[in-house]
Amino acid sequence: MFTETFVIFQRQMRILLRNPVWVFFGLTQPILYLVLFGPLLKGVTGGGLGGNNSWKIFVPGLLLQLAIFGAGFAGFGIIQELREGVIDRQRVTPARRMSLIFGRTLGNMVTIGVQSAVLVVVALPFGLRASWDGIVSSVVMVCILAIGVSAASYAMGLILKDEDAFAPFIQGVSLPLLLLSGVLLPMSLAPGWLRHTSQVNPLTHVVDATRALFRGDFGDNNVWIGGVITIALGALLAWWGTRTFQRQSA
Amino acid sequence: MITAHALARSFRTKAGPVDAVRGVDLEVKPGEIVGLLGPNGAGKTTTLRMLTTLLMPTSGSATVAGFDLVSQPRDVRRNIGYVAQVGAAPSAGTLVGEELITQARLQGLSKPDAAARLAEVAPQLDLGGLEKRALLELSGGQRRRFDIALGLMHSPRLVFLDEPTAGLDPQSRANLWAHIRALREEAGVTILLTTHYLDEADALADRILVMDGGRIIADDTPEALKARISGDVVVLTLAGANPGNMARAVEAAGRAVAARDIATENNEVRVTVDDGGVAVAPLLRAIDTAGLTLSTVTVTRPSLDDVFLTLTGHSLREGPDGAPLHVATTSA
Numbered sequence: 178m179f180t181e182t183f184v185i186f187q188r189q190m191r192i193l194l195r196n197p198v199w200v201f202f203g204l205t206q207p208i209l210y211l212v213l214f215g216p217l218l219k220g221v222t223g224g225g226l227g228g229n230n231s232w233k234i235f236v237p238g239l240l241l242q243l244a245i246f247g248a249g250f251a252g253f254g255i256i257q258e259l260r261e262g263v264i265d266r267q268r269v270t271p272a273r274r275m276s277l278i279f280g281r282t283l284g285n286m287v288t289i290g291v292q293s294a295v296l297v298v299v300a301l302p303f304g305l306r307a308s309w310d311g312i313v314s315s316v317v318m319v320c321i322l323a324i325g326v327s328a329a330s331y332a333m334g335l336i337l338k339d340e341d342a343f344a345p346f347i348q349g350v351s352l353p354l355l356l357l358s359g360v361l362l363p364m365s366l367a368p369g370w371l372r373h374t375s376q377v378n379p380l381t382h383v384v385d386a387t388r389a390l391f392r393g394d395f396g397d398n399n400v401w402i403g404g405v406i407t408i409a410l411g412a413l414l415a416w417w418g419t420r421t422f423q424r425q426s427a
Numbered sequence: 428m429i430t431a432h433a434l435a436r437s438f439r440t441k442a443g444p445v446d447a448v449r450g451v452d453l454e455v456k457p458g459e460i461v462g463l464l465g466p467n468g469a470g471k472t473t474t475l476r477m478l479t480t481l482l483m484p485t486s487g488s489a490t491v492a493g494f495d496l497v498s499q500p501r502d503v504r505r506n507i508g509y510v511a512q513v514g515a516a517p518s519a520g521t522l523v524g525e526e527l528i529t530q531a532r533l534q535g536l537s538k539p540d541a542a543a544r545l546a547e548v549a550p551q552l553d554l555g556g557l558e559k560r561a562l563l564e565l566s567g568g569q570r571r572r573f574d575i576a577l578g579l580m581h582s583p584r585l586v587f588l589d590e591p592t593a594g595l596d597p598q599s600r601a602n603l604w605a606h607i608r609a610l611r612e613e614a615g616v617t618i619l620l621t622t623h624y625l626d627e628a629d630a631l632a633d634r635i636l637v638m639d640g641g642r643i644i645a646d647d648t649p650e651a652l653k654a655r656i657s658g659d660v661v662v663l664t665l666a667g668a669n670p671g672n673m674a675r676a677v678e679a680a681g682r683a684v685a686a687r688d689i690a691t692e693n694n695e696v697r698v699t700v701d702d703g704g705v706a707v708a709p710l711l712r713a714i715d716t717a718g719l720t721l722s723t724v725t726v727t728r729p730s731l732d733d734v735f736l737t738l739t740g741h742s743l744r745e746g747p748d749g750a751p752l753h754v755a756t757t758s759a
Contacts, residue, residue: 180532181532181533184529184532184533185529185533187529188525188526188529191520191525192518192519192520192521193520194520195519195520196518196519196520257515257518258518260514260515261514261515261516261517261518262511262512262514262515262574263514263518265481265509265511266509266511266530266577266578267533268481269479269480269481269504269507269509270504270530270533270534270535271501271502271504271505271533271534271535272533272534
């Protein structure tokens with residue numbers, strides 16, 4: 178199974194490296210937010226914001242945005258591959274369905290990892306001063322989440338089979354979830370009803386965890402809660418994605 | 428090599444359930460080339476996708492390459508090659524050699540074995556020297572040969588080809604036919620192919636399964652199928668045809684010659700007789716006596732289109748409800 182996964186992973190990475198524009202494309206939104214919106218937060222107070230501290234609060238949000246959009250849009254790729262006949266010719270081999278999906282999610286994960294590194298590096302001259310261990314742990318966390326999200330995205334892509342059906346789905350799910358997790362501004366600034374609603378969103382806890390990590394606060398409860406949720410959510414989505422991939426043979 | 432019993436598949440669509448395949452029994456012996464012939468929508472691709480484990484049958488069973496379709500899918504996959512219908516344009520950044528090696532490795536070949544196999548297969552399919560070429564840059568014929576190479580990398584004993592020459596120019600078609608024949612002649616590969624080209628089924632297949640509306644309606648050699656119609660077809664095209672004229676023409680023709688079959692299509696009366704040359708004169712006289720005018724008379728040797736018309740009541744050029752279907756033109 179590892180060989181099969183690696184063969185798929187190699188194929189995805191080769192195609193990506195030959196068309197690197199997609200890697201940069203995925204970065205444009207977060208970088209635009211970083212450059213054009215981020216600096217405004219330096220002048221804002223409340224919720225822990227103010228001066229360069231704002232970056233420690235804002236950049237984790239951007240990492241999550243990168244992961245959710247980057248991994249969430251993976252489904253578009255598989256819809257195209259379905260049309261080309263790539264999925265069929267891979268499914269007609271004895272390769273395990275799990276390898277077919279994991280090779281791809283691994284590719285997504287590596288891409289998001291690299292993009293995250295670029296994002297952090299770009300944030301440095303703007304004034305980001307965070308714990309390096311925290312940054313690395315946050316990127317790892319976000320990558321684990323990306324595995325689950327991309328698996329689910331592939332599954333939805335296989336179910337919907339068409340961009341016109343998939344696009345509204347992914348837009349309709351990702352933006353509300355992201356806004357509700359406090360990616361732009363911390364939820365501590367929110368009125369009661371919004372704050373309580375955001376607690377139900379698993380992504381909120383991931384954001385809280387990465388913010389704590391950026392502060393270097395490894396012992397914070399949020400880190401544990403966020404960590405467990407990340408792993409659980411990642412695993413659940415990966416399981417569901419694989420099952421759907423298998424069941425699409427039916 | 429393939430034994431299928433009562434294979435069926437229905438789909439749930441917004442318009443209600445669609446029975447794409449309604450109980451298909453078929454058998455393919457090792458070393459045969461069998462053609463599944465039928466119009467678009469007959470259920471050929473669905474049947475193929477079930478036999479290649481890409482789709483679960485709704486009911487029925489099959490044994491493919493010695494393994495049970497439903498309970499041993501991975502073993503089936505190891506022993507078959509599948510060449511799908513032409514798909515969308517490939518992604519940028521995919522190269523011929525790499526894709527073939529990926530396919531081989533997914534089939535379980537080691538890296539060195541895959542490379543060795545590539546060196547064998549590429550020249551067999553006239554792809555030698557194209558290993559570094561991007562898929563996007565291949566011509567239609569090259570792309571199709573690449574698709575077939577994908578299905579052959581693991582040297583399967585049984586290969587499924589779905590509309591292998593659809594969309595190709597006549598030269599590429601003939602070229603591909605030669606490659607398909609060579610597969611059986613040189614490597615003893617069993618082949619099941621689907622097509623809506625009558626000349627393709629006639630040229631390649633040892634046996635033809637005619638499929639329409641989800642069922643197999645005939646299973647025989649091309650010669651035997653044509654012999655069922657047996658004899659020549661005299662086609663009388665009536666000028667100013669209306670149902671009344673047509674009925675009189677049919678009646679006149681029936682009285683004039685000993686016809687094996689008389690069918691009508693639009694303004695044509697198709698009279699199947701043992702010898703067209705002998706039948707033309709009496710037929711013309713009878714039509715004239717009946718006071719009808721002909722615009723053309725043709726004597727043709729039977730084609731599989733005539734087979735289809737006899738078997739199903741509608742020609743390959745029409746759907747089951749008589750509405751015209753677009754189909755590639757064929758030679759009679």
